[in-house]
Amino acid sequence: MKSSLSYMFICIVLSACVEPGIAKEEFVIKYSHAGPADPTMQSSSGAAVVFKHELEKLGKGRIRVDVYPSGQLGSLRSSVHQVRKGTIHICDISSGVLASLYYPPLEILDLPYVLSSRASAMAALDSSNPVMKKLIEQCAEKTGIRVLSLAPFGFRNMSNNVRPIRTPAEMKGLKVRTMEIVAHRKLMESFGARAMPIPWLELYTSLQTNVVDGEETTPQNMIMGKIFQVQKYLTLTNHLMGVGAILCNEQWYQSLPDDIRSNLLEAQSVARDAYNRFGEYLDAIALEKLKSRMEVYEPTAEQMQMFRDAAVPYMRKYMEDRYGQELVTEFLTAAEAAEKLARQAEGSVANEGKYDFESLWGFITDQPPEKISQKK
Numbered sequence: 001m002k003s004s005l006s007y008m009f010i011c012i013v014l015s016a017c018v019e020p021g022i023a024k025e026e027f028v029i030k031y032s033h034a035g036p037a038d039p040t041m042q043s044s045s046g047a048a049v050v051f052k053h054e055l056e057k058l059g060k061g062r063i064r065v066d067v068y069p070s071g072q073l074g075s076l077r078s079s080v081h082q083v084r085k086g087t088i089h090i091c092d093i094s095s096g097v098l099a100s101l102y103y104p105p106l107e108i109l110d111l112p113y114v115l116s117s118r119a120s121a122m123a124a125l126d127s128s129n130p131v132m133k134k135l136i137e138q139c140a141e142k143t144g145i146r147v148l149s150l151a152p153f154g155f156r157n158m159s160n161n162v163r164p165i166r167t168p169a170e171m172k173g174l175k176v177r178t179m180e181i182v183a184h185r186k187l188m189e190s191f192g193a194r195a196m197p198i199p200w201l202e203l204y205t206s207l208q209t210n211v212v213d214g215e216e217t218t219p220q221n222m223i224m225g226k227i228f229q230v231q232k233y234l235t236l237t238n239h240l241m242g243v244g245a246i247l248c249n250e251q252w253y254q255s256l257p258d259d260i261r262s263n264l265l266e267a268q269s270v271a272r273d274a275y276n277r278f279g280e281y282l283d284a285i286a287l288e289k290l291k292s293r294m295e296v297y298e299p300t301a302e303q304m305q306m307f308r309d310a311a312v313p314y315m316r317k318y319m320e321d322r323y324g325q326e327l328v329t330e331f332l333t334a335a336e337a338a339e340k341l342a343r344q345a346e347g348s349v350a351n352e353g354k355y356d357f358e359s360l361w362g363f364i365t366d367q368p369p370e371k372i373s374q375k376k
Contacts, residue, residue, distance in 0.1 A: 033092035043279030055267035096181030110183035121152035124338035153242035160214025177215040190314035219286035
């Protein structure tokens, strides 16, 4: 009898501690990305902070987002595997990694020289685009992985330590590191280079020890990875707009209550905008830094056409042979429409969003706007 009374007393005390209107259930979300812990160094890192902030605010105490940067939970490939298994809820990767592992049709996003600006890329990659919507739903159905959003990471460029590159002919025979993405390897082959897939964490040493002669990535990655310390020449080929993909486990996503799922999508929309515009800023300042540390060459219009002539027909045939002309044509048509939309809007597609630059940078760096303005 005494123990029963004690039990009842504990229950009464515990229920009295729960305030009316405060949700008792908490959703803990594991979010993995390979960017550095410092959110000011890469767009993936900054967007993760924005996503966490927005979703926890919208969740009003029901949601906690635990962010794991620097590949703490595994490489890009490992992260995709873990999302599929459900051991990680969300991860940020390059879209080509998912294509190479589980859903090949997503390779069409790695067609070269298709998107000419971040504004057109944001429009082309939006989930409201019928082509993207179809790919996202098919991917979820066939793989158990849902693409929450796709956003431009930035234009990829060539660096090497052998000679200046002005035309594709000067790339012949060079050993060039690529991501572990089939389409990226094919693209380097179209230029006459020898593509060698190497994980990012092994790249610096591979360049330092001449395992490879060069690599291709964005300016912000070259600064982050200190590539300028082991590479002499940089050519601004802008051959490909890298695409970041935010993935989640489909079964977990469908199991979420409607309001939590809605909060998740709203937070991801804000983070997508931050990802794009913060990345644009980082690439711009990174390029200025690289100009003082490497020999940077910007091809002439005629030389750029040589790169296009080498890559575009080669890669289009590769894609059409694998996925058929219909899908490739659909994507190129959607991309062309996005280009027109971006030109007509004069960049407004890229500038619309819930964060202006100062508030975004101030939030990530925890500095008030007046201090940011003083630095300009």
